[in-house]
Amino acid sequence: MATDPDREGEAIAWHIVDALNLDVSSTKRVVFNQITKNAVETAFENSKQIDDYLVEAYKARAIQDKVWGFMMSQTLWPTIKRNLSAGRVQSPTLGEIDKKEKEIQSFVPEEYWSIDSRFQISQKSEPLQIPLKKIINADQTINVESRELKTEQESIIHTEALNNAKFSVSDINTKERRSNPPQPLRTSTLQQQAFRRFRFNSSRTMSLAQQLYQGIDLGAGEGQVGLITYMRTDSNNLSNEVISDISDFVTQKFSKSYLQVKKNSKSVQGAQEAHEAIRPTYISRTPESLRNDLDQDQFKLYQLIWNNTVASQMAAAIYDRTTFEITANTQDSDTQYVFSFSGDVLKFDGFKKIITDQDSDDEIPDLKEHQELKCIEVLPEQRFTKPPSRYNEASLVNFMESVGIGRPSTYASTIKTLIDKKYIERKTGALHITALGSVVSEFLHEHYSDLMSYEFTAQMEKQLDDIAQGDTELQSVLNSSYDPFVENVVHVYETADRVDRTRLLVFTGEKCPQCDKGLTRKEDYNFLFDGCSDFPNCTYTQDITTGSMCPDCEDQPELWINEEPGKITINKYRGSLFYGCSNYRKEAGLNVGCKFSSGQLPLEYPKYKCPDCGDLLLFSGRGGVNVRCKKKNYRLPEESRCGFSVKKSDFLIDEDADQ
Numbered sequence: 140m141a142t143d144p145d146r147e148g149e150a151i152a153w154h155i156v157d158a159l160n161l162d163v164s165s166t167k168r169v170v171f172n173q174i175t176k177n178a179v180e181t182a183f184e185n186s187k188q189i190d191d192y193l194v195e196a197y198k199a200r201a202i203q204d205k206v207w208g209f210m211m212s213q214t215l216w217p218t219i220k221r222n223l224s225a226g227r228v229q230s231p232t233l234g235e236i237d238k239k240e241k242e243i244q245s246f247v248p249e250e251y252w253s254i255d256s257r258f259q260i261s262q263k264s265e266p267l268q269i270p271l272k273k274i275i276n277a278d279q280t281i282n283v284e285s286r287e288l289k290t291e292q293e294s295i296i297h298t299e300a301l302n303n304a305k306f307s308v309s310d311i312n313t314k315e316r317r318s319n320p321p322q323p324l325r326t327s328t329l330q331q332q333a334f335r336r337f338r339f340n341s342s343r344t345m346s347l348a349q350q351l352y353q354g355i356d357l358g359a360g361e362g363q364v365g366l367i368t369y370m371r372t373d374s375n376n377l378s379n380e381v382i383s384d385i386s387d388f389v390t391q392k393f394s395k396s397y398l399q400v401k402k403n404s405k406s407v408q409g410a411q412e413a414h415e416a417i418r419p420t421y422i423s424r425t426p427e428s429l430r431n432d433l434d435q436d437q438f439k440l441y442q443l444i445w446n447n448t449v450a451s452q453m454a455a456a457i458y459d460r461t462t463f464e465i466t467a468n469t470q471d472s473d474t475q476y477v478f479s480f481s482g483d484v485l486k487f488d489g490f491k492k493i494i495t496d497q498d499s500d501d502e503i504p505d506l507k508e509h510q511e512l513k514c515i516e517v518l519p520e521q522r523f524t525k526p527p528s529r530y531n532e533a534s535l536v537n538f539m540e541s542v543g544i545g546r547p548s549t550y551a552s553t554i555k556t557l558i559d560k561k562y563i564e565r566k567t568g569a570l571h572i573t574a575l576g577s578v579v580s581e582f583l584h585e586h587y588s589d590l591m592s593y594e595f596t597a598q599m600e601k602q603l604d605d606i607a608q609g610d611t612e613l614q615s616v617l618n619s620s621y622d623p624f625v626e627n628v629v630h631v632y633e634t635a636d637r638v639d640r641t642r643l644l645v646f647t648g649e650k651c652p653q654c655d656k657g658l659t660r661k662e663d664y665n666f667l668f669d670g671c672s673d674f675p676n677c678t679y680t681q682d683i684t685t686g687s688m689c690p691d692c693e694d695q696p697e698l699w700i701n702e703e704p705g706k707i708t709i710n711k712y713r714g715s716l717f718y719g720c721s722n723y724r725k726e727a728g729l730n731v732g733c734k735f736s737s738g739q740l741p742l743e744y745p746k747y748k749c750p751d752c753g754d755l756l757l758f759s760g761r762g763g764v765n766v767r768c769k770k771k772n773y774r775l776p777e778e779s780r781c782g783f784s785v786k787k788s789d790f791l792i793d794e795d796a797d798q
């Protein structure tokens with residue numbers, strides 16, 4: 140049984156043995172976290188029995204999640220809406236996103252002021268704009284940098300004083316600053332980095348990592364090669380074997396001074412198993428050497444992992460940071476104004492040999508202590524504090540890890556569940572809570588406050604870890620939580636009030652043409668349209684159009700059942716979206732009008748047309764990364780097919796075209 144090296148893998152192995160009725164004592168378990176010849180051979184030399192503790196821990200999780208999720212969901216259906224779900228990990232995560240949204244909504248911006256001055260340093264160079272840091276009075280210090288300058292009135296007084304002041308350099312000092320290399324990657328940090336750098340969502344990152352782990356065909360006699368170690372891990376540690384490979388690589392490629400091997404750190408709190416960090420299986424396979432064997436996204440992820448792993452054992456980069464302090468001498472000698480700024484110059488690049496990033500050298504002006512400076516302009520500016528930001532996939536995974544809800548194997552699937560259930564949605568990179576999500580979160584907080592608390596969830600994870608270690612038993616963990624939970628569920632079921640359904644309406648921003656009330660989006664498994672919010676008093680409904688015209692009936696008025704050319708609309712059938720024509724209707728079981736239909740999102744027609752045949756274009760490929768002609772369809776007779784198909788990025792300059 141060579142399933143994945145974690146609890147789920149252990150449980151799968153156990154189930155296979157059970158289902159096939161194999162002899163447990165003679166059926167061996169092999170575990171490897173990289174698919175390389177060495178690792179697999181070693182695993183077979185060290186085969187063991189299936190670890191019952193791990194299987195028990197897995198069962199405890201599965202039972203709890205099923206029982207709890209199922210029972211809590213049953214209390215959501217009659218009070219909010221059918222088919223809703225709740226769960227031990229998804230619900231506290233949803234609660235956090237809701238809490239953040241409420242913080243943003245209730246945020247009151249606070250006014251503060253900044254004052255910059257522009258100085259002419261030399262005749263040749265551009266003026267330098269430097270911020271005021273502090274105003275020092277006999278009785279108080281106003282820390283301008285920390286937003287302590289609050290009003291326009293104050294800022295006018297200080298600006299006037301500065302307009303009549305003389306400026307000089309009061310202090311110059313240079314200190315060494317070190318920039319430390321990153322740690323090796325674990326699941327959470329891999330997902331965060333891949334999102335920050337490439338905007339991969341966490342499911343995409345995990346599926347790419349899975350491909351690299353299982354192996355890529357490198358051809359030329361090598362065949363399928365596993366390129367990275369197992370990607371579900373909460374460990375930052377590297378094995379001695381790979382550290383020695385990195386040492387050889389860095390010493391040969393750069394020099395010994397670039398090498399700085401780190402001691403293995405203790406793993407993050409509550410780490411599940413003694414895994415290794417995510418790393419390349421062979422350091423000698425540099426990203427460049429694999430460029431032709433990987434597709435673009437695989438390459439990006441492999442490069443991220445390789446760079447991080449090698450850089451983690453390299454020396455820090457060292458900068459000289461020079462800080463200049465400029466003081467203003469005003470008529471009022473009791474008040475002192477301090478401006479300051481600093482710039483970095485790279486002295487030793489260290490790990491930046493591998494991870495090059497935006498921060499290049501700053502320009503350091505040639506200034507001497509006590510030198511007088513000519514101020515050209517004093518620039519007061521009104522500012523306002525900003526509300527907290529919404530979570531994105533990276534910061535949400537970071538949050539889940541920091542409070543101990545979820546595990547490496549569940550970060551991506553939890554976010555996916557919340558999106559699938561329409562509790563949250565991705566919009567321009569951030570995760571927004573929906574009206575439904577907010578109602579569900581409030582309901583759960585009101586009735587299951589225990590379960591929604593992070594301490595409780597983290598405590599549960601700890602108990603699962605204890606079962607995995609053999610320190611406690613499945614039965615006792617389940618017993619202690621089951622009875623009080625069931626009592627609570629029954630109480631909620633019997634007493635909870637039905638939630639006000641108008642709170643679930645999703646307004647589109649458009650007005651109903653019949654009664655002027657707001658239109659709302661109606662969406663379920665089998666339908667999708669906009670309807671009047673005053674239903675059932677007003678029964679107005681309309682199709683949702685995509686902004687594209689229909690290519691099939693534009694010249695065929697006999698197909699126009701709406702007396703105008705068709706527009707492409709979004710519809711739903713058996714849970715999946717498809718695109719049809721507004722000139723289509725089912726009448727008495729018959730299809731009437733234009734039968735245009737596509738499972739893929741059309742590009743706006745006629746703004747975009749196939750350059751070969753002039754027909755409609757569709758986004759295709761996973762995630763809509765390609766653009767192809769509608770007539771590429773293989774079901775068409777060969778002579779009427781069109782072969783046009785290119786990468787979206789080659790066709791549309793605006794890569795963010797709405798999808």
Ligand SMILES: [Zn+2]
Pocket residue numbers: 651652653654655656671672673677678679
């Ligand atoms: Zn209406």
Ligand SMILES: [Zn+2]
Pocket residue numbers: 689690691692693705706720721722733734735
């Ligand atoms: Zn049509």
Ligand SMILES: [Zn+2]
Pocket residue numbers: 749750751752753754768769770781782783
């Ligand atoms: Zn075409």
